[in-house]
Amino acid sequence: MSQTPVIELRNVYFQYGDRPAVEDLNLVVHEGEFLGIIGPNGAGKSTALKLMLGLLRPVRGDVLLFGRPLSEFKDWSKIGYVSQKAASFNTRFPATVTEVVETGLLGKKGTWWSWKENKRRVAEALELVGMREFADRRIGDLSGGQQQRVFIARALVGDPELILLDEPVEGVDAEAQGQFYDILDRLNKVHGITLVIVSHDIGTISNKVGQLACINKTLHYHGSPQEFMEGGDLSGLYGHDVKLVHHHH
Numbered sequence: 006m007s008q009t010p011v012i013e014l015r016n017v018y019f020q021y022g023d024r025p026a027v028e029d030l031n032l033v034v035h036e037g038e039f040l041g042i043i044g045p046n047g048a049g050k051s052t053a054l055k056l057m058l059g060l061l062r063p064v065r066g067d068v069l070l071f072g073r074p075l076s077e078f079k080d081w082s083k084i085g086y087v088s089q090k091a092a093s094f095n096t097r098f099p100a101t102v103t104e105v106v107e108t109g110l111l112g113k114k115g116t117w118w119s120w121k122e123n124k125r126r127v128a129e130a131l132e133l134v135g136m137r138e139f140a141d142r143r144i145g146d147l148s149g150g151q152q153q154r155v156f157i158a159r160a161l162v163g164d165p166e167l168i169l170l171d172e173p174v175e176g177v178d179a180e181a182q183g184q185f186y187d188i189l190d191r192l193n194k195v196h197g198i199t200l201v202i203v204s205h206d207i208g209t210i211s212n213k214v215g216q217l218a219c220i221n222k223t224l225h226y227h228g229s230p231q232e233f234m235e236g237g238d239l240s241g242l243y244g245h246d247v248k249l250v251h252h253h254h
């Protein structure tokens with residue numbers, strides 16, 4: 006296993022207008038990890054993810070991907086992203102499942118596969134998320150949980166080493182959430198893909214991930230989910246939301 010972190014945030018600072026969203030944030034993610042990022046509403050979790058993806062540039066501090074500063078990093082095909090917006094996808098959008106997954110191959114600089122190779126990759130990605138039989142269905146005709154699996158397939162189709170997911174199971178029913186986490190677990194354990202997932206749901210996420218990072222502008226905790234749950238006093242961080250902590254299984 007390589008020692009170079011997959012993601013490294015060093016004293017990262019970001020603000021929208023004059024309101025800081027991320028302050029002095031340090032975070033290291035190693036190859037093969039399954040990291041959950043939690044924190045209260047407006048804590049800067051989505052902002053942190055966008056900083057990792059180069060969608061936002063830090064005002065101060067450094068972001069390194071696979072050991073390279075963001076400004077030098079070009080290997081975007083190594084990274085898949087499932088955005089928060091995927092959950093509020095316009096269900097009247099007329100594309101088929103195959104077409105949605107194919108968009109994950111667009112914009113992958115330096116890769117130009119044949120039509121046949123593209124088809125093979127799409128089929129393989131759909132197979133991995135158990136959605137191959139839905140290939141020709143319209144995305145809008147699927148349930149929320151099935152749509153989310155299609156969005157994972159889209160993130161997977163370029164064969165990434167790292168996938169970042171921003172609250173991907175928001176609004177998805179409990180059974181579909183379970184299936185979704187099973188897929189993530191397999192991608193991580195069997196395929197060795199490093200995963201970073203942002204979630205509101207501390208109770209569920211703590212049972213799924215290997216590492217937990219708790220962010221409220223800056224990093225408040227980084228370690229095992231078990232220790233975090235046993236550690237107790239989150240009131241300083243969560244205020245009235247501490248009740249969520251009792252939701253462990």
Ligand SMILES: Nc1ncnc2c1ncn2[C@@H]1O[C@H](COP(=O)(O)OP(=O)(O)OP(=O)(O)O)[C@@H](O)[C@H]1O
Pocket residue numbers: 021022025026044045046047048049050051052053205
């Ligand atoms: N595009 C934007 N313009 C201005 N302010 C923004 C923008 N995006 C986020 N913010 C603000 O920055 C702060 C951090 O937002 P962010 O979405 O990163 O938090 P979050 O932890 O992901 O929140 P949530 O759990 O509610 O999704 C919030 O106060 C938010 O209102």
